[in-house]
Amino acid sequence: MKQNKLARIFENWVPKILSLLAAALLFYLYNVSKYDTRVLVIPLETIIPDALAPVNPLPGAVRITLKGESNVIYSIPESDISATVNLSSFSTPGTYRVPIAVEKKGIAMSANFLEYTIDPLDIEVQLDKKITKKVPVVPVFGSEIPENYEIINIQVQPAEVEIACPALLSDTILKLHTESITTSSQEGVYSYRAKLISPKSTVKIINNQNVMVLWEIKKIIVYKTFQDVPVTVQGLSDSLEINGDLATVTLKVSGLRYDIESLILESGSIKINLSDVIEPGVYSVAIETKLPPTIRVESILPSNITVRVIKKKVQ
CATH class of the missing domain: 2.170.120.30 (RNA Polymerase Alpha Subunit; Chain A, domain 2)
Known part of the structure; x- marks a missing residue:
């Protein structure tokens, strides 16, 4: 009797297994269809050792895709997810490929995602010895000076600022420019607090992010x-x-x-x-x-x- 029952169970076993797999697939697809997708652009924090500096520009943000129930994934604040690339373990110049780590906190920690993906998964970075030095500041006057007028007695305070950059770029960074400054078309003495512009994202301005620019406009005699x-x-x-x-x-x-x-x-x-x-x-x-x-x-x-x-x- 038992043999007959077992025989009936395993009778036509291939179609039965296929039916079970099909049912499982339908169940999975049904549940997946209930999930939504949300794409977040998260700032990328980079941890760099004090003695080194990146030569190539690093991405400022990464794309993180959340997939789950709409009421869950859209309730998560962007601040609850962070992305970090940690280079602190490197002590010598070289080229390295480092994974991007994602950290969840708050609501993101307790939420049940179906999945999340990150783009890119890792970055390649070239590190070089960090150089600090002082360079002069050159003001940039954007508006055209009227004919028969000139800008004289230009002063910048401070006249020099300190920068940090990789050794490979040090010899090419000889000065810093300000943002474009709008001038007047009338005679007089003027001043403006101008933002400094870094020539490359891998060149960091230390302390002074702005300078005071003073100038005089006079008729050309x-x-x-x-x-x-x-x-x-x-x-x-x-x-x-x-x-x-x-x-x-x-x-x-x-x-x-x-x-x-x-x-x-x-x-x-x-x-x-x-x-x-x-x-x-x-x-x-x-x-x-x-x-x-x-x-x-x-x-x-x-x-x-x-x-x-x-x-x-x-x-």
């Missing part, structure tokens, strides 16, 4: 000298005339670059006024100028000229 400028006579009575040739003068002027470059000395720009002369004689007369208001006269040599006035000859 240029100078020009005109030689042998003829002098025009104005106001002389019709009954009088100049005896002989008038001396020429040397004129030095200043102004904005555009105004100076476009300046043309027309007739009457340099003159003497003889309207007060009513009779013949020898007179010392001051040189007068008639120039655009944007032009400043620095000097006229000679500043006075001597003229001999005679009665006009009747033709």
Whole structure:
């Protein structure tokens, strides 16, 4: 009797096993269908020994995919999951591949995930001896300075900052720039606390993350000298005339670059006024100028000229 029962149990055993497997698969798929997926981007903490520095940039974050019931996986704060790559066990320069460790706490510790995955699983990092040194700070002025203006008296406080970087990069890092600074289009003295910009993620700025930049905006004043400028006579009575040739003068002027470059000395720009002369004689007369208001006269040599006035000859 027992043999008959056993025979019936094992009769057609292959189809029975396949049926059980199919049932188990359906049960698994049914449960899996109830699960949802949530992707988290978690900051990657890197622990580096004090004597070494990474040469290649390290990822700042990793992707962690949670799979489980929606009400569970979406109740987990991102702060309950952390990712770390620990390089503290290395003491000599070299290239290493290190796994990324995931740590759960709080709700994430007690929650029942179906699974979680991390991308990437590990990272390759090249470590080199860490060098610290001081480099000068160069301010960057982003806005275009209007024509005829210039930035002068630039000061940076502090003028140098300390950085830490791998020895392989040390010789290439000669200075640090600030963020782009917007300037004014008006004359004046200005200041701005500017953020320092690291040229590479593997170059760390120690202590000072900002510097104070002071500068002055002034008009660009240029100078020009005109030689042998003829002098025009104005106001002389019709009954009088100049005896002989008038001396020429040397004129030095200043102004904005555009105004100076476009300046043309027309007739009457340099003159003497003889309207007060009513009779013949020898007179010392001051040189007068008639120039655009944007032009400043620095000097006229000679500043006075001597003229001999005679009665006009009747033709």
